[in-house]
Amino acid sequence: MILVVLEGGKTLKNISLELIAAARGLGGPVTALCIGPDAKALAAEAAGAGADSALFVTAPEVAAYAPRAYARAVAASTAKTGAKVILLGATSTGRDLAPRLSARLGAGLASDVVEIRLDEGHLVAKRPVYAGKAFLTVRVETPVAIATIRPNAFPRAGRGPAASAEECAVDFEPRDTDGAITSIEMGDAGKVELTEADIVVSGGRGLKGPENFHLVEELAAALGGAVGASRAVVDAGWRPHPEQVGQTGKTVSPTLYIACGISGAVQHMAGMSSSKIIVAINKDPDAPIFSVADYGVVGDALEIIPPLVKEVAALRG
Amino acid sequence: MDTVVLVKQVPDTATRIKVGPDGRDIERTGVTMVLNPYDEFAVEEALRLREAHGGTVTLLTMGDARAEEVLRTGLAMGADEAVRLDGASADPLQTAHALAGHLKTMPFDLILCGKQAVDDDNAQMGALIAEILDLPQATVVVALKVDPAGKSGEATREIEGGQARVRFSLPAVVTAQKGLNDPRYPSLPGIMKAKRKEIAVHPADLSGPVGTSTISLEPPAPRSRGTVITEPDPAMAAHELARLLHEQAKVI
Numbered sequence: 342m343i344l345v346v347l348e349g350g351k352t353l354k355n356i357s358l359e360l361i362a363a364a365r366g367l368g369g370p371v372t373a374l375c376i377g378p379d380a381k382a383l384a385a386e387a388a389g390a391g392a393d394s395a396l397f398v399t400a401p402e403v404a405a406y407a408p409r410a411y412a413r414a415v416a417a418s419t420a421k422t423g424a425k426v427i428l429l430g431a432t433s434t435g436r437d438l439a440p441r442l443s444a445r446l447g448a449g450l451a452s453d454v455v456e457i458r459l460d461e462g463h464l465v466a467k468r469p470v471y472a473g474k475a476f477l478t479v480r481v482e483t484p485v486a487i488a489t490i491r492p493n494a495f496p497r498a499g500r501g502p503a504a505s506a507e508e509c510a511v512d513f514e515p516r517d518t519d520g521a522i523t524s525i526e527m528g529d530a531g532k533v534e535l536t537e538a539d540i541v542v543s544g545g546r547g548l549k550g551p552e553n554f555h556l557v558e559e560l561a562a563a564l565g566g567a568v569g570a571s572r573a574v575v576d577a578g579w580r581p582h583p584e585q586v587g588q589t590g591k592t593v594s595p596t597l598y599i600a601c602g603i604s605g606a607v608q609h610m611a612g613m614s615s616s617k618i619i620v621a622i623n624k625d626p627d628a629p630i631f632s633v634a635d636y637g638v639v640g641d642a643l644e645i646i647p648p649l650v651k652e653v654a655a656l657r658g
Numbered sequence: 659m660d661t662v663v664l665v666k667q668v669p670d671t672a673t674r675i676k677v678g679p680d681g682r683d684i685e686r687t688g689v690t691m692v693l694n695p696y697d698e699f700a701v702e703e704a705l706r707l708r709e710a711h712g713g714t715v716t717l718l719t720m721g722d723a724r725a726e727e728v729l730r731t732g733l734a735m736g737a738d739e740a741v742r743l744d745g746a747s748a749d750p751l752q753t754a755h756a757l758a759g760h761l762k763t764m765p766f767d768l769i770l771c772g773k774q775a776v777d778d779d780n781a782q783m784g785a786l787i788a789e790i791l792d793l794p795q796a797t798v799v800v801a802l803k804v805d806p807a808g809k810s811g812e813a814t815r816e817i818e819g820g821q822a823r824v825r826f827s828l829p830a831v832v833t834a835q836k837g838l839n840d841p842r843y844p845s846l847p848g849i850m851k852a853k854r855k856e857i858a859v860h861p862a863d864l865s866g867p868v869g870t871s872t873i874s875l876e877p878p879a880p881r882s883r884g885t886v887i888t889e890p891d892p893a894m895a896a897h898e899l900a901r902l903l904h905e906q907a908k909v910i
Contacts, residue, residue, distance in 0.1 A: 406822070408785065408795050433817035437797045440782035443751055444789035449869025450750065452780045465873065470779050474675035475684065477778070478873040520794035520826040527820035534819045540909075564910065582800075582837045583816060588671040588776055589695050589836055597909040608671040614878060618907045620899065626888070635884035635907065638899050644892035645899075652900035656910050 343371050344424035345392070346415055348434055349383040353390065355537060356430035356490075357383075358497035361391045363490055364428055365498065367459055372396060374418045374509070376403050376411055384506035391498040395506035396421070402513040406434055407521035410513055412441040417511040419446065419485065426464055428457075431489040432536075439489045448485035455494040455594075455615070464488060472588040472611035492537045493594045528583075533567040535584065540566030540597045541616070543586050544574065545609075547602015547623060547642050551579035556646040557601055563653040569593065569613075571603045587612035602642040605630030622646070659713035659806040661704040662764060663737065664757060664771035664783060665697040667721060667728040671776055675877075682872045693728040696772025698735075699834035702841040703802060704770050705736045711806050714738045716764065720745055720756055720862050733852035734844030740855065745862025748778075748872055754786035755866025761791060766829055767806060773798045773833040784833035794826035800837040804828065 343364040347357035357373075364371040373387035373395040380397035388395040398414040415438070419427060427442065429435035431453040443450035451457075451466035455476075458465050464486035470477045481487070535541060542564065544557035551574075561568045570580040572587050586593055588608035598616035603609060605621070605628055613619070614633055621634035622642045631637045638645055669675070669689045676685040693701075704715040717732040719725050720743040729740035743760055747753045761769065769788075774781035781797075788795035796802075800821065801814035809828045814821050816835050844852070885902060889895040903910045 408788070412789070433798065433815070433822075436781050437785060437795070437815075440750070440754075440785035441789045441795070443782065443869060444754065444786045447751075447867050449867075450780075450782060451870060452782060468779075469878075470875070471669070471673075471675045471684075471777060472671075472779060473878060475677060476876050476878060478876070479870040480873055481870050482868050516794075520796060520824055520830070522815075522822045523825050524823045525817070525820060526823075532819060536818065582835075585836075592779075597903070597907075606672075607674060611671075614881065618903070618909050619881070619884075620903070622899075626886070631886060632883055633881040634886075635881075636899060636902055637884065637886040638895050639886060639888045640890070640892055640895055645896050648893040648896035649900060652896050653910060656900060656904050 342422050342424045343367055343369060343426045343428065344374055344419055344422055345371060346374050346427065346429040346435070347383060347387055348430060348432060349375070349379065353383055353386050355497060356432055356492045357387065358390060358500070359492065359495040360428050360430060360490060361387065361498040363457060363495045365391055367426065367457060369393060372422045372424065374415065376414050378404055381506060385503035388504035388506055389501040396509040397506050398509050398511055400511060400513060402517055405522040407518045408437055408441050409520065410517035411438050412445050413513060413517055414509070414511045415442050416445055418509050421509055425485055427485065427487045429489045431491045435489045439487055443487050446485050447483060448487050449481035449483045450487040451479050451481060452489050453491050454488045455491050457488055469592065469615065472592050473615050474611045491594065533565065535567045535569055535591050536593055538567035538595050540564045541569050541593050541595045542566055542599045542601065543569030543571065543603060544601045545571035545603030546573045549643065553643055554579060556643065559650050560599065560646050560653070563650045563657070571609050600630050601646060603630055604628045605633070659707050659711035659768070659804065660766050661707055661713065661768045661770055662716045662718055662761060662766045663697065663700050663704045663732065664769065665701065665717050665719045665728050665732055666694045666775045667691050667719070667725045668694045668775050668777040671695065677875050677877055681874050683875060691724065691727065693731045694772050694775045696774060696834055696836065698841040699836065699838045700770040700772050701732045701735050701737060702839045703834060706839065707768070707804060716741065718757065718760065720753060722746065726857050729857055730852045731844065733855050734848040735842055736848060741858045741860065743862035744859055745864055747864055749869050750780050750782040750786060751869030752864060752866045754783055754790055756862045756864055758787050758790040759863045760860065761787065768804065768829060769831045771833055773835045784831045788831035794830045796824050796826060796830065797833040798835045799832050800835050802832060802838065
């Protein structure tokens with residue numbers, strides 16, 4: 342039995358569909374677990390998207406994310422289903438929760454995995470280390486295994502009509518909500534999240550100044566993608582840190598990554614080299630970024646981006 | 659306000675990683691080792707809390723004698739004491755039990771560490787230790803306020819597309835994200851003082867459960883240099899790129 346811990350708002354997030362597909366890939370059967378105020382509808386949605394059964398926890402203790410309350414809910418569902426493998430998304434919540442669960446269950450945890458398989462009952466997982474400069478394969482040695490899976494690394498289960506889901510009873514303790522989220526402030530509503538984006542357009546020092554970064558934003562908007570930045574421009578204060586791609590920023594694996602005016606420092610390339618298609622636009626034909634680019638344009642990003650935005654807009658209608 | 663900061667020695671982020679001869683670890687010869695960048699934010703935050711509220715800052719690491727270099731870095735920044743647990747484990751769960759076992763012998767109001775180490779990228783240690791010690795946690799924190807008298811804290815966590823505020827009681831475990839502060843450089847007197855400082859060394863208790871074992875370490879699949887457009891006219895170059903992405907790569 343494989344337990345997948347899903348996330349969603351009004352509907353399941355893409356990572357949740359990837360978790361269901363990843364669990365199916367291990368051979369199932371798959372139980373989906375949704376926690377939070379919308380969990381009942383999300384669990385029903387999961388049951389329609391390929392999970393064999395679905396559980397939900399909607400108690401007041403999980404009204405907002407709280408590490409201990411969520412860990413208790415997952416532990417209760419694990420006991421109820423007898424799950425031997427627990428998969429979570431390598432998301433803010435998943436990465437916060439999974440280690441807590443690992444210590445609670447005495448279960449080994451493989452973080453941020455891009456491949457998983459079962460080998461004689463042991464979960465074997467491949468995961469990037471050094472932000473993708475190398476890949477480590479680990480075997481989980483404990484009777485229960487936990488992994489967080491990286492967004493965009495697995496195929497997605499198809500959505501289907503909602504099916505039935507069952508409530509999982511959990512005995513919470515008062516301190517379970519110590520450390521709960523009290524409020525959330527989201528950035529621009531229309532903004533695509535960097536780590537989940539199918540397309541990422543990043544800018545570097547080649548843009549010459551923060552006043553030119555709107556070009557990167559326009560290209561990202563034309564493509565329906567997210568905006569990223571190199572460490573150099575984040576350190577220079579042109580862009581906020583959450584946009585940084587690289588070893589001390591985000592690691593991304595989009596379908597298309599466009600690096601504009603980024604030379605390709607080792608720490609940057611670590612964060613984006615697992616992208617499916619890489620495009621580099623840079624004035625310097627010897628820039629290291631070209632060595633990993635599927636398509637390169639030797640030229641000034643400031644001059645190339647505006648006509649490229651028009652081309653993209655025309656192609657996407 | 660006594661803070662323990664968990665620190666780790668890691669290869670500098672500018673390092674070109676090569677797989678070592680055993681196929682399980684990197685080639686470490688000639689690699690520059692540094693204090694994990696996220697742990698620097700943790701050390702800095704602990705120093706600022708001491709400046710605001712008094713108390714002490716103690717560094718704790720696990721590793722061999724070379725790992726004391728990062729303790730010296732933290733001491734030079736201004737930490738009061740440093741402890742090294744002598745031992746090594748590649749498994750986070752086992753490491754967390756070793757660190758937590760020693761933490762049980764220390765007085766503290768707060769445990770700080772980086773949100774992840776930039777070598778193994780596990781991002782597990784803070785939350786593992788919080789659970790083992792039955793403490794609340796706040797991970798990936800970009801702003802922190804503590805009230806030592808009221809035994810409580812408030813933190814802002816970075817989440818997908820925004821920020822979340824959390825409130826917790828002390829003692830607690832907090833993991834630092836870039837943006838929390840600007841770490842200070844060690845001062846010259848600080849460096850001199852750190853050199854003379856005695857580092858407490860205890861054997862690491864590695865009797866805890868082993869969660870994972872290493873099978874292999876591989877370099878990433880090589881990427882070959884692709885099509886390069888050298889067309890000097892920007893509009894023509896943009897047109898050609900868009901055409902290739904649409905017709906050949908089929909990503910637009």
